[in-house]
Amino acid sequence: MRGCIRIVVRALGALAVCAFILAGLVVYFGWYDVSATRPHTPPIHRLLDIALARSVAVRADQIQVPPLDAETRIQNGFELFRAHCVQCHGAPGTAPAPYALGLNPAPASLVASARDRPAAEIYWIVREGIKMTGMPAWKYRLTDTQMWDVVAFMRVLPALSPVAYRQWDEKPARLSPRAASQDPTATGDSRIGDVTAGRQAVEQYLCATCHVIPDVVGASHHVGPPLAGIAQRPFIAGVLSNNPENMRLWLMAPTTIKPGTAMPDLGISGQDARDIAAFLTTLSESP
Ligand code: HEC
Ligand code: HEC
Incomplete structure (x- = not known):
């Protein structure tokens, strides 16, 4: 009986290894078609549904x-x-x-x-x-x-x-375009900045498409400075002294603080900016 279990376990192990190698080959040789013009096959579509x-x-x-x-x-x-x-x-x-x-x-x-x-x-x-x-x-x-x-x-x-x-x-719109989205200048319930909420918000405002941020995945071509070590830098973008309140202001309106900067205004709400500022204080040089 025990010998039987051992054989089954080994067979399953061998199968898993084969599946892993096959998946690796599919990826490496580019056999998987990522184009949006090729829909999933019906069984995969059903499974995803x-x-x-x-x-x-x-x-x-x-x-x-x-x-x-x-x-x-x-x-x-x-x-x-x-x-x-x-x-x-x-x-x-x-x-x-x-x-x-x-x-x-x-x-x-x-x-x-x-x-x-x-x-x-x-x-x-x-x-x-x-x-x-x-x-x-x-x-x-x-x-x-x-x-x-x-x-x-x-x-x-x-x-x-x-x-x-x-x-x-x-019918004409009753809401102004601004009221049709979150008002970035509203400070909301203004609780103090929360590092975990800030870490999540960073993923929702494209930050990682322009900055390398430790442990946050994003695009691999970056136009902004890396944010590792931002906690120790004396200035934000070379113009504001670095503290959480100034960081909140920078994140909410970089183009007002430094006209012509390549960092765009991203419509960040007051609370999200406060949370992100709290998260940025945790990014010291040696992770
Ligand atoms: C950029 C395109 C895009 C926008 C904008 C968008 N959606 Fe979607 N939505 C999708 C796609 C793609 C799916 C996934 C495919 C699907 O199930 O329809 C989806 C799925 C959904 C579903 C699930 C459908 C189901 O029953 O499976 C709901 C509900 C939904 N969207 C509601 C909304 C609402 C409400 C808004 C506006 C606030 C919105 N979407 C804006 C693209 C979009
Ligand atoms: C479209 C690209 C882009 C996006 C998106 C972006 N940034 Fe930036 N960011 C920049 C650029 C470019 C600079 C340099 C600005 C300057 O010095 O004028 C910068 C500067 C900064 C700085 C100052 C860095 C320093 O060393 O002084 C911080 C902090 C920062 N960004 C945080 C963020 C955060 C957090 C987000 C997401 C909420 C974000 N950025 C989104 C492009 C971007």
């Missing part, structure tokens, strides 16, 4: 849904949907923007999702986004109330005919 459904269901399970029926909430939700979602997902009688047609996986019409998914799941997807699909996480771009407004609108979406949607679309 199941993974998505389970992952979302498990994570959305404990979310408390606030009241979503108020008319103003639905109207705000529509305006946010028009500003941020219709470009990819389209709407009844309205096609997505041309670039969205080239996404793979293609963004689904949200009518069926809105009908079939519980509100908590839609809220979770909007807040966190979906990795490797092009569905963005909105939690650093919209406030919590705004994300629920979008969910409230999505609940009425399946009942809108193309004509009714067009009528909504013709």
